[in-house]
Amino acid sequence: MIDVTIANFEAEVIEASMQTPVLVDFWAPWCGPCKVIGPILEKLETEYGGRFKLVKVDSDQEQQLAAAFGIRSIPTCVLLMNGQPVDGFMGALPEGQVRAFLDKHVPGEGELVAEAEEAAAQEALADGDTETALERLRQAVQADPENDDARFDLVKLLLELGEDDEAKVAFAPVIAKAAGVRRLDSLKRWMDARDAQAEVTEPEARMAALDTAIAANKRDFDARFARAQLLMAYGQWTAAMDELLEILMRDKSWNDELARKTYIAVLDVIEPPKPKVAEGQVPPEDPTVASYRRRLSSVVLS
Template identity: 80%
Template sequence: MINVTIANFEAEVIEASHHTPVLVDFWAPWCGPCKVIGPLLEKVEAAYAGRFKLVKIDSDQEQQLAAAFGIRSIPTCVLLMNGQPVDGFMGALPEGQIKEFLDKHLPPADELEAMAEEEDAQEAIADDDLEGALEKRQEAVKTDPDNDDARFDLVKLLLELGLDDDAKVAFAPVIAKAAGVRRLDSLRRWMAARDAHAEVVDPQARAAELQAAIATNKRDFESRFALAQLLMAHGEWVPAMDELLEILMRDKAWSEDLARKTFIAILDIIEPPKPKVAEGQVPPEDPTVATYRRRLSSVVLS
């Protein structure tokens, strides 16, 4: 529990809420019900073990903050997430009702832990600490083996590091359901592309060979798809999508929709993690992903 003033409000409440939900308890020393709910809030904070952060604001001493939140009676509690108030309650609620209020908004403990691991992994990647990022993602999967997003992030990083055998081991537990979970299916298609071209000694020579075949016959879809897979295997995503679009513009349903499904797989793989935004707002989309998603829609719907 932290006592907040106007001086530390931005750091302790607004900034902190972008990482962990913050419950603000507006109180005053003379308020009887405040003395009842205060210890309950501290007890719940300890029991929730980091799932939210509790701060207290003396509404008499910090009238500017109380006015900003429209506080008319105390105790009043306001929950902030991603820098914005999302809900609140007035009065000295019993412990059970406080927990019900929190559980409506807070992610489950295992999901929160996985989210924290992924945030740490992203920070490690930004710091070029790939080994640290890998450890964080492995821990996230270990903590919650059924979290498909955590497994996607782990397998993706292993493939990016060229650890294909480790990626296949990490992917093995979800093979059976991959066809029904799009992001997992996208990883499967990426691994298939890498396997298909694992023994190509000279990728540039192979690419030139495929391009020559395509120049002879624009409808040589097998060569176009092989080229797209070769580019995909080596992380050349935009040229790969361009080849797949060439197929789709000529035959949308070629080979049981293979080009479209592979195109979507690439979009899943290259899409960066969504940044946190205030509730109700839409996070900005990656420019490349947005552009090629529009191109796909334009071709498929034309």
């Protein structure tokens, strides 16, 4: 628990809330209900183990802050996340109601563990340590099975390492919702391409046959899509997108927009993790991804 004034409000509340939810308790020494809820808040801050930060503002001493938040009675608690108030309550609520309020917004223990493991995995990947990254991502998914970003990264890395069977096992818990979650759908399309490639006994001969079919009929979209899938399976991403663009330039709606959806899947798969940047800044975009996004927009909107 930290006492906040106008002097340290920016650092202790606004900036801190960019990383962790901050609960601001507006109180006064003469306020009886404040003395009731204060210990409850302090107890929960300890119990939640860093999942939120508690600060106290003496409304009598810091009238400017109280006015800025429109405080009309005390105690009043305001929760800030990412620099903005998101919720609050007035009065000395029972512990159970305060806990329920916090649980609506504060990340669970599993979520925090998953975020830490995910960050560690990305650091390991940056250092070229795929073994550590893989283990960290497994831990992230285990800690928070609902974390689709961690699961995406785990399945993606397994596929990159050629561990298709384990990738399918890791993907199985979310397969039912994949059609409604774009990045998961993108993984499914990549896995479908790899499964299609696995049935090809002579890849070079298959590619040559597809090239021949396309040369004979540039609108043989089945051949073009099969060629794009084969290229995806072997990680030849830009060549795969080039082939998909050939379909889009001739027929944007072919086969329920299969070419466009698969093109977007490739972009999702090849896009590297966004680096952390200072507030207000936009992280740089991968030049290949940016270029091929522009090409897609140009074709689709033409």
